[in-house]
Amino acid sequence: MGAEMTGADIVVKALTDLGVEVIFGYPGGAVLPIYDAIFAQSRIKHILVRHEQAAVHAAEGYARSSGKVGVVLVTSGPGATNAVTGITDALMDSVPIVVLTGQVPTHLIGTDAFQECDTVGITRHCSKHNYLVKETARLGPVLHEAFYIARSGRPGPVVIDIPKDVQIFKARYEKPGVIGHKTYKPQIKGDRASIEAAVEMLAAAERPILYTGGGIINSGPVAAQLLRELAKLTGAPVTSTLMGLGTMPNEHPQFLGMLGMHGSYEANMAMNRCDLMLCLGARFDDRVTGRLDAFSPNSTKIHVDIDRSALNKTVRVDLGILGDVGGVIEDMIKIWKSRGHKPADLEPWWNDITGWRARDSFGFEQKGKELLPQHAIKRLYELTKAQKPIISTEVGQHQMWAAQHFGFDAPNKWLTSGGLGTMGYGLPAAIGAQLANPGALCIDIAGEASIQMNIQELGTATQYRLPVKVFIINNEYMGMVRQWQELNHGGRYSESYSDSLPDFVKLAEAYGWKGITIEDADGLDAGIAAMLAHDGPVMVDCRVTKLANCFPMIPSGAAHTDMILSAADTLGEADEDAKALV
Amino acid sequence: MKHMASERHTLSILVDNEAGVLARIVGLFSARGYNIESLTVADVTADHAVSRITVVTSGPPPVIEQIMAQLDRIVPVHRVLDLTALGPHVEREMALVKVAGTGAARDEALRIADIFRARPVDTTTGSFVFEVSGPTSKVDQFIALMREVGLVEVARTGVVAIARGAEAV
Ligand SMILES: Cc1ncc(C[n+]2csc(CCOP(=O)(O)OP(=O)(O)O)c2C)c(N)n1
Ligand SMILES: [Mg+2]
Numbered sequence: 001m002g003a004e005m006t007g008a009d010i011v012v013k014a015l016t017d018l019g020v021e022v023i024f025g026y027p028g029g030a031v032l033p034i035y036d037a038i039f040a041q042s043r044i045k046h047i048l049v050r051h052e053q054a055a056v057h058a059a060e061g062y063a064r065s066s067g068k069v070g071v072v073l074v075t076s077g078p079g080a081t082n083a084v085t086g087i088t089d090a091l092m093d094s095v096p097i098v099v100l101t102g103q104v105p106t107h108l109i110g111t112d113a114f115q116e117c118d119t120v121g122i123t124r125h126c127s128k129h130n131y132l133v134k135e136t137a138r139l140g141p142v143l144h145e146a147f148y149i150a151r152s153g154r155p156g157p158v159v160i161d162i163p164k165d166v167q168i169f170k171a172r173y174e175k176p177g178v179i180g181h182k183t184y185k186p187q188i189k190g191d192r193a194s195i196e197a198a199v200e201m202l203a204a205a206e207r208p209i210l211y212t213g214g215g216i217i218n219s220g221p222v223a224a225q226l227l228r229e230l231a232k233l234t235g236a237p238v239t240s241t242l243m244g245l246g247t248m249p250n251e252h253p254q255f256l257g258m259l260g261m262h263g264s265y266e267a268n269m270a271m272n273r274c275d276l277m278l279c280l281g282a283r284f285d286d287r288v289t290g291r292l293d294a295f296s297p298n299s300t301k302i303h304v305d306i307d308r309s310a311l312n313k314t315v316r317v318d319l320g321i322l323g324d325v326g327g328v329i330e331d332m333i334k335i336w337k338s339r340g341h342k343p344a345d346l347e348p349w350w351n352d353i354t355g356w357r358a359r360d361s362f363g364f365e366q367k368g369k370e371l372l373p374q375h376a377i378k379r380l381y382e383l384t385k386a387q388k389p390i391i392s393t394e395v396g397q398h399q400m401w402a403a404q405h406f407g408f409d410a411p412n413k414w415l416t417s418g419g420l421g422t423m424g425y426g427l428p429a430a431i432g433a434q435l436a437n438p439g440a441l442c443i444d445i446a447g448e449a450s451i452q453m454n455i456q457e458l459g460t461a462t463q464y465r466l467p468v469k470v471f472i473i474n475n476e477y478m479g480m481v482r483q484w485q486e487l488n489h490g491g492r493y494s495e496s497y498s499d500s501l502p503d504f505v506k507l508a509e510a511y512g513w514k515g516i517t518i519e520d521a522d523g524l525d526a527g528i529a530a531m532l533a534h535d536g537p538v539m540v541d542c543r544v545t546k547l548a549n550c551f552p553m554i555p556s557g558a559a560h561t562d563m564i565l566s567a568a569d570t571l572g573e574a575d576e577d578a579k580a581l582v
Numbered sequence: 583m584k585h586m587a588s589e590r591h592t593l594s595i596l597v598d599n600e601a602g603v604l605a606r607i608v609g610l611f612s613a614r615g616y617n618i619e620s621l622t623v624a625d626v627t628a629d630h631a632v633s634r635i636t637v638v639t640s641g642p643p644p645v646i647e648q649i650m651a652q653l654d655r656i657v658p659v660h661r662v663l664d665l666t667a668l669g670p671h672v673e674r675e676m677a678l679v680k681v682a683g684t685g686a687a688r689d690e691a692l693r694i695a696d697i698f699r700a701r702p703v704d705t706t707t708g709s710f711v712f713e714v715s716g717p718t719s720k721v722d723q724f725i726a727l728m729r730e731v732g733l734v735e736v737a738r739t740g741v742v743a744i745a746r747g748a749e750a751v
Contacts, residue, residue, distance in 0.1 A: 124605065124606060128657075132602075183598060183657060183660045307655065308655070309651035309655055312644060312647060313651075316644065
């Protein structure tokens with residue numbers, strides 16, 4: 001048995017034993033004992049953010065870019081409630097994080113004490129699991145279990161609420177051995193017979209498609225390698241969700257690009273016309289499927305997922321395989337090879353795809369001085385790709401343009417808020433990624449509206465000398481809102497104009513950043529070069545044309561085949577059913 | 583799947599008997615818009631470590647399947663069983679039914695209670711409290727008849743259920 005320690009010391013010791021190197025946090029009354037314990041050591045680095053929401057997004061960026069668990073420490077009451085958006089974001093996007101929240105002492109719980117809130121109640125449905133630890137002796141086991149739950153199975157956020165007295169009282173702590181759990185036992189290994197069946201279906205398909213998602217990234221870098229091998233063996237086209245970008249190299253001839261609402265024409269058409277869909281670690285999100293009753297009507301569907309509730313949730317599949325997607329792909333490859341399968345003759349299918357590709361649905365034409373946002377992102381990609389940057393985004397048109405025009409060749413390089421769509425995600429996520437990858441080029445592709453939602457984090461980057469870059473696609477509109485108002489609400493731009501914008505250069509400078517303005521197309525390359533040349537943090541205010549729309553687009557509730565490719569195809573005012581959809 | 587016919591299913595959920603576990607289960611039903619027709623819970627092992635929650639819910643088959651999968655994701659859940667799908671099982675509930683009246687109505691209430699094997703567990707000169715148990719339909723029927731002879735109020739347990747045969751689930 002270990003020696004007696006205070007609860008706060010147990011927290012720090014357990015985190016150290018768990019290999020934690022960085023904590024993102026913000027102090028307050030209910031966590032002061034833990035801050036005291038942090039003060040007394042040097043193994044774990046604490047990053048002081050400027051807002052608790054940003055602490056969670058930073059931990060997400062850290063986790064997604066490194067594959068490690070992100071850790072957050074916040075105080076009770078407002079500290080915990082400020083963290084809720086981030087926790088929900090991590091749940092939606094399956095990001096492994098552990099959030100430690102302070103709580104009022106146990107004897108005051110339930111009395112409406114100062115800075116008391118029902119943290120476990122509030123986070124019950126936005127966390128994968130949560131705990132209220134009422135005895136100091138439970139702290140060690142709970143922390144180790146929380147990490148296990150956060151990172152295993154379908155990853156997600158775990159919240160541990162720790163009353164202040166529990167942090168002060170003493171108990172013995174011992175590093176546990178292998179963590180098991182009596183009720184939580186994720187199924188990792190896919191069912192052999194089902195995998196064999198899947199291989200036979202794939203081998204027999206004439207128009208197969210691999211529909212891949214963030215699950216492949218969560219499964220680890222090997223899973224992306226295995227996917228590439230499976231693609232090679234089968235010769236099948238591959239498309240990816242927003243969350244899965246990077247699992248297939250962007251330039252790979254079999255890669256059709258992102259699918260879904262703002263995905264490529266060829267990806268969506270191939271999804272619609274395929275005879276066999278193999279869904280690997282994606283979840284048939286409404287942004288991907290469009291109108292459900294018209295979604296890929298004639299295909300046989302196989303779904304591999306580690307979360308049983310993802311199978312048959314919105315789309316009925318013919319074969320569901322529960323298990324870790326990397327392992328299942330590995331088994332598929334082995335079975336494919338051992339049975340001597342060769343790629344089927346997919347030539348007619350590839351001919352169709354080539355025809356759809358010829359529409360060049362992501363195409364745009366940069367003419368004159370007025371800068372197109374697509375062009376700005378494309379050039380940013382071309383001028384930085386040699387450095388294999390890590391890209392985060394905010395939410396809006398710029399996010400979709402980044403997904404369309406920035407190419408990713410490896411997993412863990414693309415950090416975006418897909419499920420919750422949280423404006424304010426990108427800057428803290430870039431900060432977290434920079435901490436996990438000190439030498440990497442980390443760029444937040446931002447919108448001028450979104451960036452203001454966690455703008456205070458400029459200070460965090462300055463304090464820790466993090467050379468993150470913020471590249472604002474400044475269209476002076478909440479562009480995505482404006483686009484929907486243009487397409488669905490008769491062009492009535494209600495409250496979507498970004499008025500009274502700050503002078504971003506001066507703002508950057510006020511925080512000790514370098515600020516750069518790109519006025520037009522002529523200044524683009526020089527502006528990007530200046531950004532890259534500066535070894536500290538840089539904010540670029542890139543002025544783009546104001547009214548560009550993000551195409552292609554499948555309007556909410558429409559079928560894949562009803563894709564709008566350009567402004568010329570747009571409908572008038574949407575009907576009520578369409579307006580009711582998000 | 584919204585247009586498929588709704589079915590009534592009785593689920594048994596074995597959970598760790600820890601603080602907040604019921605809130606997780608019930609909260610999942612409300613958060614995801616599932617029905618709860620009845621719910622019972624009590625710990626069922628000698629060491630009080632495991633509680634058995636019986637939920638009667640309704641929905642089209644894919645929704646029932648999704649409810650099972652979602653429940654299974656909750657960390658302190660040991661097992662989720664769809665007793666309706668698993669086959670023969672026994673469902674029972676108990677009600678306490680208060681009836682007030684005198685004269686013929688009072689006599690009639692007693693007679694009906696006798697037929698339903700309902701026991702009077704409290705009596706005053708002007709009232710009875712009957713304890714009745716059985717399948718939901720029987721309890722419903724008893725209460726409906728009592729309505730005609732002076733029903734005052736009802737307390738029901740909700741359904742508890744167990745699979746038939748020698749095996750444990
Ligand atoms: C926290 C939050 N509030 C509101 C929204 C709704 N929303 C989605 S995109 C968007 C506009 C974003 O504007 P900007 O950051 O300028 O990006 P742009 O679309 O112009 O590229 C809004 C308000 C959101 N996603 N997140
Ligand atoms: Mg904008």
